[in-house]
Amino acid sequence: MVGALLDSALTDWAADLRAGRIGSAGWAGGVEPAWAASGAMALTGQPDGPPLGLTVPLVARLDAALAVIRTLAAGLGHPFPPADASTGGAPPSAGPLLGERAAALGLTRGGVLSAGRAARLVQAADGWLAVNLARPDDVDLLPAWLEAEVEPTAADRAADVRPVAERTVAAPVRPWTNLAALVATRPAASLVERAELLGLAVSLAVDPAAAAADEQARARGQRFPFAPFLVDGLPPEAAARAAPRRPEARRDGGFSVVDLSSLWAGPLCAQLLGLAGGQVVKVEGAGRLDGARQGPPDFYDLLHAGQASVTVDLRAPAGRAALVGLIERADVVLEASRPRALETLGIDPTAMIARNPRLTWVSITGYGRTGPWRQRPAFGDDAAAAAGAVAVDGAGGPVFLGDAIADPVTGVLAAAGALASVAAGGGHHLDVALREAVGSLLAGRPVLPDRDPTAADGSPVRVAPPRLRAPRGRAAPAGQDNDRLLAGAGPSTIAGQS
Structure with a gap:
């Protein structure tokens, strides 16, 4: 055309x-x-x-x-x-x-946490990932993504690391602490590919060129x-x-x-x-x-x-x-x-x-x-x-x-x-x-x-x-x-x- x-x-x-x-x-x-x-x-x-x-x-x-x-x-x-x-x-x-x-x-x-607190920059074994858990169901997919149970810690429940709209209502807590520990030992590319299959918004943070x-x-x-x-x-x-x-x-x-x-x-x-x-x-x-x-x-x-x-x-x-x-x-x-x-x-x-x-x-x-x-x-x-x-x-x-x-x-x-x-x-x-x-x-x-x-x-x-x-x-x-x-x-x- x-x-x-x-x-x-x-x-x-x-x-x-x-x-x-x-x-x-x-x-x-x-x-x-x-x-x-x-x-x-x-x-x-x-x-x-x-x-x-x-x-x-x-x-x-x-x-x-x-x-x-x-x-x-x-x-x-x-x-x-x-x-x-x-x-x-x-x-x-x-x-x-x-x-x-x-x-x-x-x-x-928020530094490595997004301003909206639904995403985090996480260091993998060979690079940095941006993991965005913007939807409530995204947290439920984490065990399938990481092939392990991922539980939130007390630090993850703190108000200043949670999205504003979720601080006063019942909502899934993003288990950033344990997620980061699991991601740290794994290659970034395979994590991105597996996330795509599950419909998770995960990207590799790289140099612009x-x-x-x-x-x-x-x-x-x-x-x-x-x-x-x-x-x-x-x-x-x-x-x-x-x-x-x-x-x-x-x-x-x-x-x-x-x-x-x-x-x-x-x-x-x-x-x-x-x-x-x-x-x-x-x-x-x-x-x-x-x-x-x-x-x-x-x-x-x-x-x-x-x-x-x-x-x-x-x-x-x-x-x-x-x-x-x-x-x-x-x-x-x-x-x-x-x-x-x-x-x-x-x-x-x-x-x-x-x-x-x-x-x-x-x-x-x-x-x-x-x-x-x-x-x-x-x-x-x-x-x-x-x-x-x-x-x-x-x-x-x-x-x-x-x-x-x-x-x-x-x-x-x-x-x-x-x-x-x-x-x-x-x-x-x-x-x-x-x-x-x-x-x-x-x-x-x-x-x-x-x-x-x-x-x-x-x-x-x-x-x-x-x-x-x-x-x-x-x-x-x-x-x-x-x-x-x-x-x-x-x-x-x-x-x-x-």
């Missing part, structure tokens, strides 16, 4: 990103000021140590992607609302987006630094050169978005597309709503206020048909399922684009829709470690970077790519991997340093705490718009199409 020519605002940014030509406006004592101001630096480092900076301008590179979104939105006739954190608009910098979930939950830096040279990266045609995403199977700049036609653009500049994703990366992408003029319909399974609804209301409202809400029963033929009907009328579809989930529903992105040539399909996965790791589960913290997106403390050991940093980074980059396709008339499939998105910001850092800089090294910058934009309103109750949108109107009516 040949897609539409992408706007040069995106392709130039992608080329500059890979070449390492995007830098910071300044450095203060070895620390990027925008990183210090983002809230993510406050979440990086040991709990009893100083917050850590980075040796690359990560926020400046993410800000450049936000500038692409602003440029494309203005070109579509829907410029971003004025930057105002008090009204849920986009902040002048993308940096604060990295800490919004932490602000809503009251998270703090090594990540971009493994079997998954090679299968996807990647190199260091990663391309931020693939467009019709190619890096953005290559897709632009290989795409000779431009479908007719929408006259009114408006566009409709069907969001099938959940949690953080996809919903942040949808929220940014909404700020750029998209009319968003959030679609949830009738028996499986977005788990983020159970989290802090302000964070969920921030990402979903102003969006329509539809629920469909994906187990029933009528529900699947209703979903296909929504997709056929959409300009953008966002989904964050492993490939087999769509295959089970009988939905093929390539076929849907063929039926709806203006459609932009955005797939968000941990490692990409192609390659030997296409079905491997991932969450933001372990995917970042798999890209080499970790910091190094004063003792030379890895610590998690921010709070699930691959999630918000992916949300911003996916929005830039989706909007570039919309601006060109659609017809693209964006394959966005959490690992590749965050890894694309690491040009100039092929190997991890002996240690990362701290504000204590003489930097005059102020390390800001995470903060949350105020929601623009309340998110719609699940299924509020079923009667209107599942009766045949579809999201095209929301976007002003006839």
